Amino acid sequence: MTIKFILKKANSRLIFLVFGILFFSLIFFSCSRNEPRIPFGIIKLVYFQGEGEKFSFFIIAEDDDGIENLDSLYLYHDREGLRWQLSSEDWVTVTENGKTWLGSRTISMPDNQVLPRGQFRAVLTNKGGEKTERFFSFDAPTNPRYPFPILNIEDGRYTIVSRYPEHFFICYDDSGNYIRTVPIANLQDDISSLGFSSAIRAVSLWAEDAEYYTSALTDISPLN
Numbered sequence: 001m002t003i004k005f006i007l008k009k010a011n012s013r014l015i016f017l018v019f020g021i022l023f024f025s026l027i028f029f030s031c032s033r034n035e036p037r038i039p040f041g042i043i044k045l046v047y048f049q050g051e052g053e054k055f056s057f058f059i060i061a062e063d064d065d066g067i068e069n070l071d072s073l074y075l076y077h078d079r080e081g082l083r084w085q086l087s088s089e090d091w092v093t094v095t096e097n098g099k100t101w102l103g104s105r106t107i108s109m110p111d112n113q114v115l116p117r118g119q120f121r122a123v124l125t126n127k128g129g130e131k132t133e134r135f136f137s138f139d140a141p142t143n144p145r146y147p148f149p150i151l152n153i154e155d156g157r158y159t160i161v162s163r164y165p166e167h168f169f170i171c172y173d174d175s176g177n178y179i180r181t182v183p184i185a186n187l188q189d190d191i192s193s194l195g196f197s198s199a200i201r202a203v204s205l206w207a208e209d210a211e212y213y214t215s216a217l218t219d220i221s222p223l224n
Contacts, residue, residue, distance in 0.1 A: 034126075036070060037062040038134040041122045045115075045140040046105065047148060047216040052112055056215075057084070058094070058103030059122050059134070067093070067100050074123040075107065080116045114142055140213050151205040151218045153191070160187040164207035164216065171200045172220060181206070191223060 041059040048054055063069050073091055075084040086104055094101040102124075109115050117139050125131040149162035160167060167184040179200055186193075205218040 034064045034128070035130040035132045036124045036126045038122055038124050038132055041120075041134055041136045042213065043107070043115075043120060043136075043138040043140075044213045044215060047144065047214075049148065049217065049219045053115075054105070055107040055115055056103065056105045057107045057122075058092075058101045059124065060099050061102045061124060062100075063126055065126070065128075067102075069126045069128070070102070070124065071127045072125045073102055074125075076121040076123065077116055077118070078121060079118060082116070117142070138213070145209060145212065145214065146207075146216075149205055149207040149216050149218060151203075151221055153203075153221050153224055156192065156224060157190050158188065158203075160184070160205060160207075162187065162205075162207050164209055166208045166210065168206040168208070169194070169203040170206050170217075171196065172202045172204075173199050174201045176202070176220070196223070 039060045039062065042057075044056040046054050046056050057075055059073065061067060061070060061073075071088060073086040075086075076082065084104075084107055086102075091102045091104060107115075115138075119135055119137055121133055121135050123131055123133045146163040149160060149164060149167075152159045152161075167187070169182045169184055171179045171182060173179055179197075182194060182196075184194075184205075200223070202220050202222045204220045206215060207217075208215045
C-alpha cells in the first residue's frame, strides 16, 4: 500500500509539473512579440517640373505575419519637431529583388520650405501594436547641383539636355497608367531604338544623381 501511494503521489507531481510547463509555455508564446523590421530607409530629393522640390521617403519593411499586417509608418525629424504619418492606405508599395519597399513620393514641407537635413527617424507599427524604429541621415544639397533637365520628342526622336549622371524613361499608356521604367544610355536617339511596345504612348524623364540622393522628373510627353 505504501509503495502504491508513493507511486501515485509521484505520478501526480509529474502530471502537475507537465501541465505547469504547458501552461507557462502557452503564456510565453501567446505574449511573445513579433515586431516589424526596418532593414533600410532612405530619403531622396526630387525636383518636379514647375512644382519645386518634393521628397521621396521609402523603407524596406519586414513582418513575420506579412506586409498586410503592417499598419502605420512615421517619419520624424526630432531636432525640428517634424512628423509625417502614412497609413497602409496612403503608402506606395514597391517590390524589387524580393524586398518590399513602403513609403511616399510626395513628402513635402509647409509653404515649400526646405526640408531640414541631418538625422531622421522612421517608426513602423503593425496591427498588433508592435513597433520598431530606425535612424538614418539625409544630407542632399540644399541647392540644385545641375540645371533642371529638358526632354524633347519630335519626328520619332527624343533629345535630352541634362547634366545628371543617369536617365530613365517612365512609360505610360493612353490613360496615363504607369507601365514600366526604361534606362536610357544615349541622350538622343530614335524612339524605335528603345523597343517600346505599342501600349507605351507617353513618357516622362527621370534624371538621377544617386550619389547625392537627388532626382528630377519632367512632365509627361506624348510619343509622336
